[in-house]
Amino acid sequence: MSNRVCHFKLVLLGDTAVGKSCLVVRFVRDEFFEFQEPTIGAAFLTQTVALDDATVKFEIWDTAGQERYRSLAPMYYRGAAAAIIVYDITNPDSFAGAKSWVKELQRRGDTNVVIAMVSLWEFGKNAGNKADLESRRKVDFNEANAYAEENGILHMETSAKNSNNVRALFVEIAKSLPKTIQQPEREAFPIMPQKQESRNCC
């Protein structure tokens, strides 16, 4: 059983410059840049998480800046099995933004999408030690936690420098995904057959 691979589309959401790309680069390439360049060049990135009963392969879509003027296309949300909504604990607007991204996702995305809300620190303007960051904290952890719980959302505050924690987030999401519904891996030119037979995960 352990060799079955399930593919899932995962989208990143959140206001500009909250650390979306930093998070995904950390997870996918295990690289860390204190000042991650705005997203350029990649259509989407992939990374796998091995669970006991299956291997989950994430196809991770970054916003590519189209969130800046709220100009994400419906295509972006479509078929996403999971979403990570990123905010910045030193910026209350980004937390309000995160809540509105949750609403937007619930309106546009699939009904069963697994949502995680994440705040990332120790990168960019959030560099510095934890104590220093706590002094600049503007979003109360408990408040964010309560909101997440109310909406059935995973919630985590994590450091961009700590790859274990970032990986743990994706493992949590992978565990929450229903492995019975498999998303097909993208082909070079995926033309679907006329009547698609339902394929099982294995």
Next chain:
Amino acid sequence: MEALADGEYDAIVMGTGLKECVISGLLSVQGMRVLHMDRNNYYGADCASLNLTNLYEKFNAGKPADNLGANRDFNVDLIPKFIMACGNLTKMLLHTKVTRYLEFKSIEGSYVYKGGKILKVPATPEEALRSPLMGLFEKRRFRSFLLFVDRYDENDAETHQGKNLKVMTMRELYDSFGLQPDTHQFISHAMCLELDDVHLDKPALATVKELQTYCYSLSRYGTSPYIYPVYGLGGLPEGFSRLCAIHGGTFMLNHDVDEIVYNDQGEAIGVKSGNAMARAKFVVGDPSYFPKNKVRATGQIVRCICFLNHPIPNCGDLESVQIIIPGPQVNRKNDIFVCSISSSHAVSAKGIYIAIVSTKMEGNDADKEVIPGLALLGHIMQRFTMVATTYAPVSDGHDDKCYISSSFDASSHFEGDVEDLLSLYKRVTGKDLDMTINADSVEADY
């Protein structure tokens, strides 16, 4: 005046129609800084696929009826077109790898209207031999004509059978195979997808190439030569917009352009939106973003979007079909196109079929022009009719730095629109776009 977005760009593109999105995608891949704006809060401009809310709003049609289903299940194309499986748009999708963002499904059936009946366009030589479209002897002539077209290679004189298609007209070519006028009509309209009969008296080469594209596309997926993106045509501009964005392009939906700003030489140098301005070396856009003196009207197209609670009758209950009504069959110059798609392409709620009837206007009464098409649909739950004036730019854009696309044409496919797109690309960049990619041989790229 404030800076609009980052204030300084190489190109500002207006309108997120397919052509504009392809251009902004290609420009930003080449390293240009692009600002792309649209007055609507959705992608696609004239060729958007709308959900029920946006559709009813556009037609001032009140609230959607409850029996249609959920808003989000609908992606209703404003311009109905199918993609030739091996045509130029497919090549462009492969060239730019935008196929990574989209899924396509073939269209199940292709039909033609003849003598009051809807007949299947034969997809295989066996079907052609069984088809009631032609008599027995005509079928043999049709077969040898198709064999000639299949083998014909412009650069190989041995395949020409002594015919010079650069001189010989299409009518002469048909006659040389002894084909009857009824068969000319069927081949030209249902397979070469000519909109009228003008091509008959022009050199045959262009029409023969169209037929080759049709046959090649047909052989690729079987039942019809067409493919169509799951979730509607709106996915095409969205996909190219993502291509642009991942290469650094900036997108602003819901931002209208109030004014194009010119220098003393009359060259566009930027745009104003509200109290903000962005500068650029040139602007690109669809005709609706430019002053009336920079475009000319080229005609009118009527398009009727209909909701049905059943497949189009007499076409094998298929989930997706195209029916071509050759103009001469119903005493018109221009063909009428009927297409129907449904939940199998994720454009409607289950049980609802979207049928779109379109044709070039020949008179002033839009409702009258589409009657032969509507007559094929059976019971119609709801109908939205729009008459669009089509525009083309009056100049190539070199003098005023305003590069303007033409409106989408009346055909049922994108081949002509891609021609316009390639011309726009060349006007903007001074270069031809490499389109030599073969739809069959790209897997190695990945």
